[in-house]
Amino acid sequence: MHNFAVIFDMDGVLIDSNPYHKTAIEAFLEKHHFKFTEEELKQKVWGRMNREWLRAVFGEEMSVAEINQHGEDKELIYRQLFAKDIKEVKGLTSFLEKLSASQIPCAVGTSAPRSNVDFTFEHLPIAHFFAVVLDESHVNLGKPNPEIYLKVADNLGFPPQKCIVIEDSLAGTASGKAAGAKVIGITTTHSPAELRATTDLIIDDFTNLSIDDLVRLTN
Numbered sequence: 001m002h003n004f005a006v007i008f009d010m011d012g013v014l015i016d017s018n019p020y021h022k023t024a025i026e027a028f029l030e031k032h033h034f035k036f037t038e039e040e041l042k043q044k045v046w047g048r049m050n051r052e053w054l055r056a057v058f059g060e061e062m063s064v065a066e067i068n069q070h071g072e073d074k075e076l077i078y079r080q081l082f083a084k085d086i087k088e089v090k091g092l093t094s095f096l097e098k099l100s101a102s103q104i105p106c107a108v109g110t111s112a113p114r115s116n117v118d119f120t121f122e123h124l125p126i127a128h129f130f131a132v133v134l135d136e137s138h139v140n141l142g143k144p145n146p147e148i149y150l151k152v153a154d155n156l157g158f159p160p161q162k163c164i165v166i167e168d169s170l171a172g173t174a175s176g177k178a179a180g181a182k183v184i185g186i187t188t189t190h191s192p193a194e195l196r197a198t199t200d201l202i203i204d205d206f207t208n209l210s211i212d213d214l215v216r217l218t219n
Contacts, residue, residue, distance in 0.1 A: 002104050002211070004218045005158045007149060007181070008130075010110035012168030012188040015120055016089050017082055024078035028070075029057070042190075048171060049111045049142035050074065071113065079119050086123045089188065091206030096129040102211050107132035109152040109165070111142050111172075132156055143171040146179035153179065164214055173198035182217045184209075 011017045025045060029035060034057055036045065045053045050071035055062050058070070099106055106129050110117065114135050121127040132155040139147045146160075153160045165176030168189040176183040177198050185195035185202045192202045200217055203209050 002102055002215065002218075004162045004164060004214065005105040005107065005153070005156045006099060006214065007107045007109050007152050007156075007163050007165045007176075009165070009167045009169070009172050010108055010112055010117065010120060012089075013166050013186055014088060014092060014108070014126070015082075015086060015124070016188050017078075017086070018168070018189050020082040020085070021078055024074055024081055027077055028074040032058075042170070049136045049139075050113065051136070052142045072115065075113060075116055079116070083119075083123070086120070088124055088126070089186070089205050091209070093126060095206040095209055096126060098211055100129060104211070104214070105131050105156050105158070107134070107152045107156055109134050109148045111136050111148070113137070143169070144174035144178060146175050149176055149179035149181055153181070162218065164217055167199075170194065170198065184217075 008014055011021060022041065025036070025041070044056055051067045054067050054070050096106065108117070108130050112135055114137060117133060117135050127133075132152055134148060134152050134155065136142070138151060141147045149163070149165055150160060153163045156163070160180040163181040164184060165179070165181045166184045166186060167173045167176055168186045170190060173183050173185050173195060183199045185199035187195065187202065187204050195202050201213065
C-alpha cells in the first residue's frame with residue numbers, strides 16, 4: 001500500500017489546452033483593444049485565475065459581476081475552439097489506470113472555472129479517477145499561492161508532504177512547492193530549463209512515468 005496521493009492540475013496536464021487558451025485570450029483581448037506579449041502571458045496569465053489576470057488588465061476596480069462576465073466570455077471562446085480538438089495529454093488514461101490499480105488516491109486542483117472542468121470531463125471519460133476536484137471557486141488566492149494544493153491535500157486526508165503535484169505552469173509548480181509537496185513538471189507550456197528550479201522531476205508526457213518514479217520522489 002502506497003502512502004501518498006497524486007494531485008493533477010488540469011490545463012496543460014490532463015489536456016494540452018494552453019495553445020487554445022492562448023488563442024482565446026488573444027481574441028478576447030483584441031476584442032477589448034489590449035495586446036499581451038508572449039512573455040507577459042507567461043508571467044501574468046498562465047496558471048492564474050480569471051479574476052486575477054482580468055484585474056491586471058482592466059484594473060482593480062472591476063466588479064465581481066464584470067469579472068464573471070468577462071471570464072465566461074473568454075472561456076466560451078476557448079471551449080468553442082477546443083471542442084473539436086480536445087484530447088488527453090499522451091499516456092494520461094493509462095497512467096491513471098496504473099494509479100487506480102495501485103490504490104493511489106488522485107485529485108485535481110485547477111485555477112479554471114467549473115464550466116471548464118465540466119467541459120473537460122464531458123469530453124474525456126476520466127472523472128471517476130479523481131476522489132477530489134477543486135476549481136477556482138474553492139479558493140480565495142490563486143497560484144502561486146499554495147491555497148489550492150493545501151485544500152486538495154486536506155480533502156484527500158493527506159499531509160501536503162505526502163502529495164505529488166503535477167503541473168505545467170511556473171505559477172503552478174511554485175504553488176505545489178510552497179504547499180510542501182513534491183512537484184513533477186510537464187513540458188506542455190514551459191521548457192525543462194524553465195521548470196527546473198521549482199520541480200523534483202520533469203516529464204514530456206505520461207508515457208514513461210511509472211509508479212516507481214513516484215515512490216522514489218516520496219521516499
